[in-house]
Amino acid sequence: MKKLLAALVGTLALASAPVALSAEATKELKMAYDADPVTLDIHEQLSGGILQLSHMSFDPLVRWTKDLEFEPRLAKSWERVDENTMRFKLREGVKFHSGNELTSDDVKFTYERLKKSQDFKAIFKPFSGFNIIDDYTFELVTSKPFPLLLNTATYLFPLDSEFYSGETEAGKKKDAILKHGNSFASDNLSGTGPFKVVSRQQGVRMEFERFADYWDEESPGNVKNVVLTPIKENNTRISALLSGGVDFVAPVPPTDLDRIRRDRNSELVTISGTRIILFHLNQNRVEAFKDPRVRQAVAYAINQEGIAAKIMKGFATPAAQLSPAGYQGHNESLEPRHDVKKAQELMKEAGYEDGFTITMMAPNNRYVNDDKIAQAAAAMLARINIKVDLKTLPKAQYWPAFDDRAGDMMLIGWHSDTEDSANFYEFLTFCTEADSGAGQYNAGNYCNPELDVLVAKASVETDLDKRAAMLQEVEQRLYDDAAFVPLHWQDLAWASKKNVKIEPVLNVMNFPYLGDLVIE
């Protein structure tokens, strides 16, 4: 049914597209995010800000639609040649900001650069080769069958190979990726995207202008100039919108949702997000957590729905598993469990009726209300006689502590880079293995090799129905085992002036497709 609806919406959108075709870009958009992109080099860091920039000044081969389907962008079409090979047809006549034309060489250049990027190479690890067939045809080859090939292609934003090749006047290589220090690419940009960067003063403002030769002539977008101002302080960002200083702000903190709803001139859009917030129960530090009954007791004691309603003010979707709805692994039968009686019984059964004392750690400026969530959870655990010694830290100090797995219960939020369930398991529940990086963020030290094997199998299964069944089984077994305590998926919120129609360009990945934005 959902699929059918999506298809219907899709055809409707297509049908209405030609009407907007003649839209001339004349409008100005002033927007405020909580931060501006740290660099213009989209391969330097894998972060939300950089991906937002990528979608403004570049185009991916394919991109996600609102319903998590794939939409062709620079790749016109694709077909599987064999189990390990996918052949793409490139759109013709696409121009970069520099005036160069997009060909398979540019895609290959980008692919190779991604393989060298510290942040992106993990995502592109399954790929083993790149074959150029002709100027507009190429093949991506993986070493094993890879079901997430298209998911990964959403990260491939072709760069202008001619622009990024050679040396600068200072004799530095233009294609160098530098995490620190200035590289050519961190200050210069040439992509195929709807907006060119006009000026940039880091941390202060950034100006974009619509690219006159933008290939997508069917885009309804009518924004000519974009001014991005980073406003870190929540209150100030919202004030800027309410006072008319900016047209579009994100993110909107839960405390200000009502303020915007009440305002006549503003509009609020919220979407249930895909970032899971959860607690790890460290089995190496606390003997009791080795007992599944104790872990279940903790899961029963913590009231996800209460946290989502009271602390997050309804701005979160209570979770019983890692995969949000729409992901292959999402198992609809799993419901958040909350039953203090049951929790007490389980504790009794396990022989911990009198409880014990643990330490809990959480960041206090990373996720929405992270410290308050931890406080609430600590209070809830007191009801099953687990005394919690809570410590909250700013994120810069929290992550080193997290890497050391320094607390008995630790809070973490995770968003799957591939928009796929397997990524959750690989980082959060796999048996920790330093060499391969498996279970890198599994601060619970939970280890179930059977599940790891199952996920590994799913990762080479190209029959998507079979794969979904496997991943859902993993989700079920993690739930039964109470491998961790999921809390909720953080919702996303944006707000704009009424005449700025943001709703159609927003998506759960939080990459607004501003090129298609219509201002009335």
Add this chain to the structure above:
Amino acid sequence: MFVISVIAFAIQDGLGDPLQEMVGMSVSQEEREVLRDELGLNDPVLVQYLRFAGNALQGDLGDSYFYSKPTLEVIAEHLPATLELVIGASLMIMLLSVPIGVYAAIRPQAWLSKFFMGVSTVGISIPVFLTAIVLIQIFSIGVTVAWFPADTGWGQWLNGALSTEGGLPSYGRGDDLTHLFGTWYSGFFTREGLMHLVLPCVSLASIMLPLFIRLVRAEMMEVLQSDYIRYARAKGLSAGRVNFLHALKNTMLPVITVGGVQIGIMVAYTILTETVFQWPGVGLMFLEAITRSDIPLIVAYLMVVGLIFVITNTLVDLVYGLVNPTVKLTGKKA
């Protein structure tokens, strides 16, 4: 300055790991180690300090991790914004505190003086970010008051009088800045720039203004009690001449001293004001540097602010000598 650099360097361990902000979550441990080596973060603190001090002596305070530029350059880009804020607020304080303070001293019983004193007590006890948020709500978003019955004439009038339109810019410095020299883009010369300055300056001034009003008033009252003023009065000089020429001159001496020190402190207070108004100055930059553990920038900021303190205090001492001839700087014969 040496002490500042040592302290600044010593706190860096408590600030967390700068790498977290530089790499994505899925980057492996080994790659982080490589990067850490490149940045020299794995060396003992003493080695790091000596390297820093060596470079600092040659005027190089290192590169910011986040901006990938020399820290002094980053500070130079942000400093003008802060200085304009401080200058604007100082002007406001000077122009308001002296007349009000003098008035309150000359007519301590007048209801207007009592009103000013009352307001200043309230002003001094409200934290600056609250002032700022209230100012934004009233003057830039606007408030609609509907406390009084709208169907009566007086109710409508009161509602209208208490509601505000808003419209003043609530963040940033605006687009229309005038380039003065180097990295200095000024907001003093355009209407838009000035409009953007109003709210931040008012809220920054709100901390110091009550202090100065009280200071001027107290000093003035004391001076008015002194013998030479009585003589002057007895001599039959006009009240204006006595108050504004003879008394005010001596009143200003301690005010200048305190003022100089306070300007230095004001630079520090800008951290709060700039955060609320997204004012792209050094205060905001510093706060963000802390959340990002951008250690070189933090150290450089502390050094520069320390330098500003030293300079303002020196200037104050020099000015003091000019205003009050009884004070002689050392090195001269008394």
